[in-house]
Amino acid sequence: MRSSVVACLAAVLLAAGCGGEDRGVTGGTLRVAGASDVDHLDTASVYTTWGGLLVHQFARTLFGYRASNDFQEAVTVRPDVAAEIPTVRNGGLSRDGLTYTIRLRGGVLWNTSPPREVTAADFVRGIERTCNPALPSGAKAYYIETIAGMAEFCAGYARVDPRSAAAMARYRRTAKVPGLVARDARTLVIRLNRPASDFTSLLALEFAAAAPAEYDRYIPDSPAFRRHTISDGPYQIASYTPGKAYVLEKNPTWRAGSDPIREQNPDRIEISLGHQSPDEVQRLLESGAADLSWDQPVPAAKIPELRDDPDFAIMEGSALDPYLVFNTLSPRNRGALGRTDVRRAISYAVDKAAIVRIFGGPDIAEILNQVIPPHSIGHQEFALYPPSGRGDPGKCRNLLAGAGYPHGLTLKFPYRLSGDHPQIARSVTGDLAACGIRAELEPDTDGAFYRTTLVTPARARAGKWDIAVPGWVPDWYGNNGRATIVPLFDGRHYGPNSSDYGGFNDPEVNRLIDHALDARDADAAAGYWAQADHRIMEDAAVVPLVNQRTPVFHSARVHGARYMPQYRAYDLNQVTFS
Numbered sequence: 001m002r003s004s005v006v007a008c009l010a011a012v013l014l015a016a017g018c019g020g021e022d023r024g025v026t027g028g029t030l031r032v033a034g035a036s037d038v039d040h041l042d043t044a045s046v047y048t049t050w051g052g053l054l055v056h057q058f059a060r061t062l063f064g065y066r067a068s069n070d071f072q073e074a075v076t077v078r079p080d081v082a083a084e085i086p087t088v089r090n091g092g093l094s095r096d097g098l099t100y101t102i103r104l105r106g107g108v109l110w111n112t113s114p115p116r117e118v119t120a121a122d123f124v125r126g127i128e129r130t131c132n133p134a135l136p137s138g139a140k141a142y143y144i145e146t147i148a149g150m151a152e153f154c155a156g157y158a159r160v161d162p163r164s165a166a167a168m169a170r171y172r173r174t175a176k177v178p179g180l181v182a183r184d185a186r187t188l189v190i191r192l193n194r195p196a197s198d199f200t201s202l203l204a205l206e207f208a209a210a211a212p213a214e215y216d217r218y219i220p221d222s223p224a225f226r227r228h229t230i231s232d233g234p235y236q237i238a239s240y241t242p243g244k245a246y247v248l249e250k251n252p253t254w255r256a257g258s259d260p261i262r263e264q265n266p267d268r269i270e271i272s273l274g275h276q277s278p279d280e281v282q283r284l285l286e287s288g289a290a291d292l293s294w295d296q297p298v299p300a301a302k303i304p305e306l307r308d309d310p311d312f313a314i315m316e317g318s319a320l321d322p323y324l325v326f327n328t329l330s331p332r333n334r335g336a337l338g339r340t341d342v343r344r345a346i347s348y349a350v351d352k353a354a355i356v357r358i359f360g361g362p363d364i365a366e367i368l369n370q371v372i373p374p375h376s377i378g379h380q381e382f383a384l385y386p387p388s389g390r391g392d393p394g395k396c397r398n399l400l401a402g403a404g405y406p407h408g409l410t411l412k413f414p415y416r417l418s419g420d421h422p423q424i425a426r427s428v429t430g431d432l433a434a435c436g437i438r439a440e441l442e443p444d445t446d447g448a449f450y451r452t453t454l455v456t457p458a459r460a461r462a463g464k465w466d467i468a469v470p471g472w473v474p475d476w477y478g479n480n481g482r483a484t485i486v487p488l489f490d491g492r493h494y495g496p497n498s499s500d501y502g503g504f505n506d507p508e509v510n511r512l513i514d515h516a517l518d519a520r521d522a523d524a525a526a527g528y529w530a531q532a533d534h535r536i537m538e539d540a541a542v543v544p545l546v547n548q549r550t551p552v553f554h555s556a557r558v559h560g561a562r563y564m565p566q567y568r569a570y571d572l573n574q575v576t577f578s
Contacts, residue, residue, distance in 0.1 A: 024559025024576035030266040032572065033275050033284050034294020035418035037243045039450040041229065042221035043209040044129040045497055047138045048450055049473055050295040053567040055206050056262075057248060057269070058231035062102055062123060062188070063204040066261040067562035067571035071316075074565055075477040077200050080261055081108050081118060081210065081232075085200060097195035102188045107258035110212050111231045115253040118210050118232050120182035126211035127180060128153065128172055134162035135220045137207045138455065138499035139475065141486050145517060146199060148179030148191045158495075162219070169216035194518060201476040234264035234573050243447060246271040248572075262573050265560070269572050276417050282553065291555040292570055297419045298551035300360035306553065315550040315563060318375040320368065320484060321471035322424060324350060324543035325454075329503040332463040333409045337502075342409075343540035344385075345399035346467075349435045352389030354427045355545045358420050364551060368544040370533050371488070376474060377481040377522060378529025384537050396435030408436030411466035414453050416444050424469055424545075439467070454501040457494070469545070470501060476566060479522050481529040485513060489536055504541040 038051035043059045046052055056064075064080035066073065079085055083105045086092025092101050108118040130137040131144070131154035144151045156175050161167045179191040192199065202208065210232060218225035229237050235248040248269035256264065271294055275281050278299045284290035298306065306312040326337045326346070336342045352367045359365040367389035372379045386392050400408060411432070415425035422443075429439040442465075444453065453459065454468055474483040486493075490513050491505020509532050516528035536542070550568045554561050560576035563569070 024578050026265040026576050027267050028577050029268045029270055030292065030572060030575050031290045032269065032271040032292045032294050033281050033290035034271070034273060034296050035276050035281075036295055036416075036447045037273055040135065040221045041226045041240075042129075042135065043126065043206050043211065044132060044137050045135045045221045046206055047497075047499060048295075049567045049569065052206050053564065053569050053572065054246070054271075055209070056233070056564075056567070056571070057235040057573055058229065058233040058237060058251070059206060059209040060108065060118070060232050060259070061204055061206065061209045062104075063200050064261045065204065065564065065566070067564045067574050069561075069563050071565065074563060077204055077476075077478075078261055079105070080204070080259070081105060081123075082203075097197075098192045100188075100190045100192075100199065101183075102190065104186045104188065105258060106186070107255055108232055109253040109255075109258075111236050111251050111253045112212070112214070117185070119185040120188035121185070122210035122212060123188050123208070124177070124180045124182050125172070125213070125215070126207075126209050128157075128177060129211055129215070129220060130207050131157050132162075132168055132220045133158050133160050133496075134168070134222075136495065136497050138497050139205065139207050139487055141490055141493040142202045142205070142482070143208070144493070145482075145486070146192050146194065146196045146202065147177060148193045149177045150179060153177045165217055165219050168219075172216070196517075197522065198476075198479045198482065201479065205475055234259065234262050235269060244273050246273075262571075264573060265576050266572070278419055285553055285555050288555050288557060291558050291575070292561075292572070293553070295418055297359075298553050300358065300364070300420065303360045303364065303551055306551075309553075311556055311558070312551065312553045313563075314364070315552060315565065315568070316375075317473075317547055317549045317568075318373045318477070319471065319473040319547055320371055320373055320488075320542075320544055321473060321548050322355075322421075322469045322545050323368075323371070323472065324428065324467060324469055324545060325502045326504075326540075326542065327460050327463070327466050327468075327502045328541075329457075329460045330463040330466050331461070332412070332466060333405070336403075336405060336409055337411075337466060339403060340539050341399060341403040342405065345396045345403060345435070346432070346437070347385045347540045347543050348392045348399065349396040349431045349437070350428060350543050350545070351391040351431050352545050354431075355424060356389075358423045358427060359546065359548060360551070363549070365546040365548045368547045369537075371536050371542065371544055372484055372529060372533045373474075373547045376484065377479065378485075378516075378526045378533060380530045380533070382534065382537075385543075391431055391434075393431070393434035396437075400436065408438065410438045410440065412442060412464065413439040413467050414442040414444055414449060414465050415469060416449050421469065428467075428469065455497045455499075457496060457498075457503070460501075460503055468501065472499075473566065473568060481516055481522070481525050482513075485509075485516075485529055485532050485536075489513075489532070489541060502541070504536075504539075506535065506539055506541070509535050509539075
């Protein structure tokens with residue numbers, strides 16, 4: 001909701017912070033503090049790093065990742081509810097690479113009354129729910145592009161009344177996906193329409209989590225759904241106050257022997273929200289009033305003094321985070337942002353070096369000139385706009401005038417209040433003003449930035465926003481070529497809750513995506529991903545800003561903290577105390 005290298009920097013970390021997997025004392029209450037509520041609580045819809053971290057505590061997938069301070073361990077796909085990784089040798093994968101036969105482990109239980117076992121049908125339901133008409137997953141393309149019959153199923157699902165849980169449940173009961181079959185309670189058979197060497201990675205994403213039958217009673221991620229989440233993980237949501245707090249307690253039906261990637265160390269996890277300043281959260285951590293940050297970064301100004309602190313670490317990153325996105329569908333300014341020449345003009349305006357300084361300098365962030373970040377498959381160094389990243393307001397003004405806008409533009413600019421985002425918004429606004437563009441800043445006071453503001457097509461088409469600065473962390477690492485290009489730039493999947501926020505749709509990019517997905521191996525695919533990156537930048541679909549490393553800090557009493565790169569955070573269920 002995210003390739004990367006997570007490394008401990010010798011100049012920064014002490015040995016205990018770098019690789020120590022020694023365990024402390026279990027039990028106690030883990031206190032987590034941050035700013036924003038999750039975008040969505042429903043596994044079908046969630047698409048932020050902190051939202052994914054939360055559902056990881058109570059929702060299980062067929063495959064997954066075990067937190068570790070060793071990068072290779074942390075990004076290795078492992079069995080979760082699946083009993084093993086399917087291979088040709090063990091009979092789990094057909095020789096043509098098109099059929100997966102996945103056997104489920106026993107003893108995985110829903111916390112229902114009475115408890116009952118998680119079944120293959122629950123995973124069918126979970127995957128089908130990714131394209132529900134009420135709030136479909138921003139990652140539904142992953143499954144539409146791979147699973148036989150999923151595209152047709154989703155097309156029909158989109159025509160169902162999104163206001164009726166009964167209608168959605170009825171459609172699911174009658175319109176089956178041919179490529180998704182629960183052969184029996186413990187056997188799931190998935191048939192693909194093309195080989196996909198990254199398919200187990202797709203099934204490790206939270207969107208493909210099992211969904212209990214009870215979820216058919218609710219509109220996805222509705223207030224009623226959020227009051228009735230069901231857990232098959234180590235924790236269950238005991239209470240939830242929207243925008244203010246979550247309390248997680250141990251799930252009594254969870255058994256360690258049935259879960260190879262999670263633990264159940266804290267007795268209780270308390271997540272307090274509304275802490276809008278990174279400095280406030282840092283004070284809570286340093287004083288011991290909180291143990292981990294939820295969504296707030298370590299304040300840039302604090303990093304120099306924390307470098308020798310054993311509770312501080314810097315994790316290497318591979319992310320398009322943040323980047324400037326254009327609403328290409330906005331009718332404002334005579335549809336200016338739908339024009340490539342206007343977007344190219346703005347691409348010359350932004351001072352990326354200033355963004356690097358906001359994040360704490362080159363140890364923390366590096367200028368990014370393409371959409372595929374370093375260490376990810378398909379990354380190639382090139383710069384179509386100022387390679388120094390310092391911007392060229394004169395060039396911006398000249399290009400705007402040539403595009404028919406000699407007097408500039410007026411753009412609606414919603415921005416997040418958490419972390420360094422207010423500073424980034426002010427910096428970008430100043431850059432735009434220097435080339436004659438007036439940005440009307442709109443603070444995200446109700447946490448709707450990812451929940452509704454950027455992901456509602458009607459708002460985009462009505463010009464409710466023009467530019468924004470979201471962030472993107474690849475959904476997985478390793479063979480992750482499709483994890484950035486597809487969700488952000490494949491316009492064929494644009495619709496409600498899409499991560500292609502600005503409605504970008506280019507037939508040439510789509511053609512290159514198809515070639516990459518049809519490639520026989522990752523090396524061949526990498527060339528097509530790189531070509532797609534060039535095309536996206538030629539069309540100025542977005543303005544990449546920086547690739548961030550991630551500074552992390554925890555309270556002094558935290559002893560066993562293990563990292564999950566895709567969530568940019570320590571796994572909550574693994575934490576022990578000194």
